[in-house]
Amino acid sequence: MHRLQVLKETFCGMDVVQQRLLIGSAVAAGGILAYMVHKRRQVKSIPLGEGWFGAGEKPLSEDTKIYPFTVQTSDKEIEDLHKRIDRMRYSDPLEDSGFQYGFNSTYLKKVVSYWRHKFDWKKQVSVLNKYPHFKTKIEGLDVHFIHVRPPHRQNQKVLPLMLVHGWPGSFYEFYKILPLLTENQDGVTFEVICPSIPGYGYSEAPHKQGFDSLAAARVFLTLMERLGFSQFYLQGGDWGSLITTNMAQMKPQCVKGLHLNMLNSRRGFKVMLSLIIGPYLPFLVGLTREDVRRMFPFFEKNVWNILKESGYLHIQATKPDTAGCGVNDSPVGLAAYILEKFSTWTDMRNRDLPDGGLERKFSLDELLTNVMIYWTTGSIVSSMRFYKENLKSNPDHRVDAKTGIFVPTGLAAFPGELMHCPKSWAQTKYRNIYSYTFMPRGGHFAAFEEPQLLAKDLIQFVKKVEEF
Secondary structure: OHHHHHHHHHHHOOOHHHHHHHHHHHHHHHHHHHHHHHHHHOOOOOOOOOOOOOOOOOOOOOOOOEEEEOOOOOHHHHHHHHHHHHOOOOOOOOOOOOOOOOOOHHHHHHHHHHHHHOOOHHHHHHHHOOOOEEEEEEOOEEEEEEEEOOOOOOOOOEEEEEEEOOOOOOHHHHOOOHHHHHOOEOOEEEEEEEEOOOOOOOOOOOOOOOOOHHHHHHHHHHHHHHOOOOOEEEEEOOHHHHHHHHHHHHOOOOEEEEEEOOOOOOOOHHHHHHHHHOOOOHHHHOOOHHHHHHHOOHHHHHHHHHHHHOHHHHHHOOOHHHHHHHHHHOHHHHHHHHHHHHHHOOOHHHHHOOOOOHHHHOOHHHHHHHHHHHHHHOOHHHHHHHHHHHOOOOHHHOHHHHOOEOOOEEEEEOOOOOOOOOHHHHOOOEOOEEEEEEOOOOOOOHHHHOHHHHHHHHHHHHHHHHHO
16 A cells, blocks of 8 residues: 555656656557467467379369278288298397397297287278278378267267377277267267378378378368368377377367377477476476476486487488388388387386287287288388478478467376476467376377276366366
């Protein structure tokens, strides 16, 4: 009260000109502040762009119809696989090396023996065909997707949801979570679309350079529009995280909510300050005790692991066609290359185990079905090229890296993910975080490994968005 009295007396002691100048300055300052707040809250977007990735010249018109698709196999395909498996020559592993040098060849022999003598691909093809498959032509490419509708119930609200996979996964990663999402869960039910990224599995590989996450986002937005959805939810991990983020940046008016299980942030002063102060005074830089537990010592838990686990990335981002020759020709080589990621990226401690811990969370039938999707379509090289296309130049200079995400966002931080991203870091990029959950267990392949945990977090996020 005393300060207000002093200010009042000071103001009254001014002449009329001084009073008007002071009022004008206050109004101007308030206006500037209001404008800055408004600009910060404005929903920004990035241009859709356009592209054509089909073979040859772009035609005058493109078939926009949607056609049913069925996964098929043949005795000839299986016989060729068996012949190639039988010709495999193995190298002996180092003693007590576990998975520290990559896929342990002693355990690989066990996996391959199961693949050769017990794995039933025809049976797994019928499993894949459990859900309806479709294809449609977008930007010159046959884009594959599954479309799963919930059982019809009276007065049931159904929300459209697209799930997007990453590498070296596929749409099959979502088969265990689909029943949880298409059945009524706490009043929330989804109609789910799971596309294959072009160049992966049953989606046609791009024939021209330049097909990156922005192109994939544009293609998937076209797919949702073609299916008749004007608003929908998105969920993704790995490349799916970036693709769905780009979709939210391109058409924020269409994305009701974005849920991710692989989180990224912008680099900057806030992140650097967190690394310096975080271990000692985490609350000053917006870190929780759980953030500290997962992050520090930062070099050992994050940087060193990234260095040890990112060799594949450097190869695929530079010369994918060279490295891809071997794994595209050898089914055993392909299995070792892909399944090693399902070991280490699920839990880094699996590197110390002779069997890589693969069968702790997955069955061999599940793992080999994913491998067979790559093998039978010959898509490993085109899937590897996606790294080259996205990392041709500094990703920090791309338009999407400079644009915030303003749609409602839900983040699920799994402890086994390659690198932990605190909420305070994520907020530098995702400006409207509705939920951030420290997941109790699980790694990189969340939907495949912990479908119930992921479904529960996704549903609670969507309920929050729907309520508000």
